Amino acid sequence: MQYMLAVYGDERAAESTPREQMTEIINAYMAYTKALQDAKVLVASNRLRPTSAATTVRTIDGQTKVLDGPFAETKEQLGGYYLIDVPDLDAALSWAKRCPAARYGTVEVRPIWVM
Amino acid sequence: MKGTSPAHRAAERAARQSYGKLVAYFAARTGDVAAAEDALSDAFAVALASWPTRGVPQAPEAWLLTAARRRMIDTARRRRTREAAADRLLLSVEEAAAGMDPEDVPDWRLRLMFACAHPAIDAAMRGPLILQSVLGLDAAAIAAAFLTAPGAMSQRLVRAKRRIHDVGIPFRLPDRADLPVRLDAVLEAIYAAFGTGWPDPGGLDARWQGLVEEAVWLGRVVVGLLPEEPEGLGLLALMLYSGARRDARRGADGGYVPLSEQDPDLWDAAAIDEAERLLKRASSHARIGRFQLEAAVQSVHAARRISGRTDWSAILELYDGLLELTGSPVVAVNREVTLGQTAGPTEGLAALDELARDSRLAGYQPYWAARADLLARLGRSAQADAAYAQAILLEPDGAVRCFLERRRARIRPNFA
Numbered sequence: 001m002q003y004m005l006a007v008y009g010d011e012r013a014a015e016s017t018p019r020e021q022m023t024e025i026i027n028a029y030m031a032y033t034k035a036l037q038d039a040k041v042l043v044a045s046n047r048l049r050p051t052s053a054a055t056t057v058r059t060i061d062g063q064t065k066v067l068d069g070p071f072a073e074t075k076e077q078l079g080g081y082y083l084i085d086v087p088d089l090d091a092a093l094s095w096a097k098r099c100p101a102a103r104y105g106t107v108e109v110r111p112i113w114v115m
Numbered sequence: 116m117k118g119t120s121p122a123h124r125a126a127e128r129a130a131r132q133s134y135g136k137l138v139a140y141f142a143a144r145t146g147d148v149a150a151a152e153d154a155l156s157d158a159f160a161v162a163l164a165s166w167p168t169r170g171v172p173q174a175p176e177a178w179l180l181t182a183a184r185r186r187m188i189d190t191a192r193r194r195r196t197r198e199a200a201a202d203r204l205l206l207s208v209e210e211a212a213a214g215m216d217p218e219d220v221p222d223w224r225l226r227l228m229f230a231c232a233h234p235a236i237d238a239a240m241r242g243p244l245i246l247q248s249v250l251g252l253d254a255a256a257i258a259a260a261f262l263t264a265p266g267a268m269s270q271r272l273v274r275a276k277r278r279i280h281d282v283g284i285p286f287r288l289p290d291r292a293d294l295p296v297r298l299d300a301v302l303e304a305i306y307a308a309f310g311t312g313w314p315d316p317g318g319l320d321a322r323w324q325g326l327v328e329e330a331v332w333l334g335r336v337v338v339g340l341l342p343e344e345p346e347g348l349g350l351l352a353l354m355l356y357s358g359a360r361r362d363a364r365r366g367a368d369g370g371y372v373p374l375s376e377q378d379p380d381l382w383d384a385a386a387i388d389e390a391e392r393l394l395k396r397a398s399s400h401a402r403i404g405r406f407q408l409e410a411a412v413q414s415v416h417a418a419r420r421i422s423g424r425t426d427w428s429a430i431l432e433l434y435d436g437l438l439e440l441t442g443s444p445v446v447a448v449n450r451e452v453t454l455g456q457t458a459g460p461t462e463g464l465a466a467l468d469e470l471a472r473d474s475r476l477a478g479y480q481p482y483w484a485a486r487a488d489l490l491a492r493l494g495r496s497a498q499a500d501a502a503y504a505q506a507i508l509l510e511p512d513g514a515v516r517c518f519l520e521r522r523r524a525r526i527r528p529n530f531a
Contacts (some may be wrong), residue, residue, distance in 0.1 A: 001283045088285035089235060111282050 002043060002085050002112040004085040008076040010103030011050045028100040036084060038094065047080040076105055083112070126166035130159055133176040133220075135249035135336075137183055139227035140220055143286035148227075148248050148276040150187060152320070158182035176220055224249055225301075225340045226286040228333075231275075232300040233284045240275045241300060242307035247272055249336075250329050260308070260326050298341070302350045302406060305333045327358055339395070348397035349407030352390040356413030359386035371518040379420035387417045408437045411431050412449075427456040444473045445481075452485045460492040480509040484519060496526045 017025070029047075036042035051070035058065055070077065082099070086092050089109070096107040134155060141151035142498045158201035172178045218498050231244035243261060246252045258268035289297040309330035334351035341347050363381035394410050412433045417437075419425050434450035437443075447470050455463025467486055476482040503523035510516045 003283075064143050074124040086282075089233075090289070092283070093235075 005082040006108040007080045007101040019033040041084045045082040051077045122167035129171045129175040134251045139223040143223045154183040154186040157186045232304045241304035345397040345400040346404040348393045349410045352393040352409035355386045355390035359383040371514040460489045464489040491526045
């Protein structure tokens, strides 16, 4: 089954993180991505620019509007994702636990809906 | 699954033995608990219609397996045109059918229980799910026990089963490292079915009684499949100790009799002996846990049948251990009630006052009953009366309410 590990974190906190610690976090992500590749479970992954770069399209009263800013103001924001292919939820959860975001923020695990 | 004639009951017993095993088998192969249940209940209906007259077949399990498999394949074929997922289901059913000996169905009920009690399933639904999928209880019976509207329970069960399938919860035993935590969830679910009201000081609740035997049976399944897990042994022992007192909990007039006033001769000696053996076996592993400690408390109570007295200081020690392990406010209330026995009502009440800061206890009947009892022993009648009133208000069981009313009446003349 394919699962998306959606990585959430506090963007503001990340902005004020000292450079040294930021390097450490990025290294942790690189090592994690490599581990996923080595285990041959990684389908795709991307990091997203912060929500300040988001633009939202939404239909209000039948009119499609383009709005600056994210879908919703939240304490933690979607910052990236991993798409992995593993046998079951337990395998997906055990990868999610190893994700650096599990230490710095939140990882949401969701199965892909096969159409 | 209600039967009247002996032939019907024999058929039902034979079928029921196999129900959970076969649901577990099909669910594990297909990931679809609901489809497995549907197929089994169809096979059941056919069996219960034909076995009472034609006799229970030589190999009832193989008979049910064949009938259920046929039904699953039919359903999957019919759904195939509508849903891509049905393809996968059909494949796995056919695959399961190909490689199996109908005389030797593997017992995967524990796998099914682990799936139902998976951390990705709402904790409140784990017990109901296990009762339905392993024992075949209907939603109405489960709803009555868990104080929920039948419609709501039925809907939640459907949703939980869909979730097991959709999120890919596996049907296998957890890794060694995860086993203790995951087994705890299974045991908690079984204990929830047994009825959390039982071991409380004032605990007697008719609602739960229907599920007591089912929960004990599930406990036996766990112990049978994981005989070296001390907490499984502890839970089974705990349920047997509590169940052993069942007949002693009602007086000749049908009224509620609290543990301290029960006649030990009315306790089921065989059940207590079995519980003692299980607890001894559990303690030989030297891995203490919540259920073993709770069972040990019951063991001390059971010793009254021989010694004629209750060793409250031993119970206090056990509650100290439990409180450290769980931090549960329910355990804390039991501990302070015990302190009221060892150190006296003043100390017990002072300790209960400390707990009053936990707002969860405001709606907990045993807390108020304990308070009322300690206040009455101290002669503080007006306050005791108010505490009894609160306990009575919170108690859903009529027999226990009557008991509390009688206790309340005892102190009334002192201040009225």
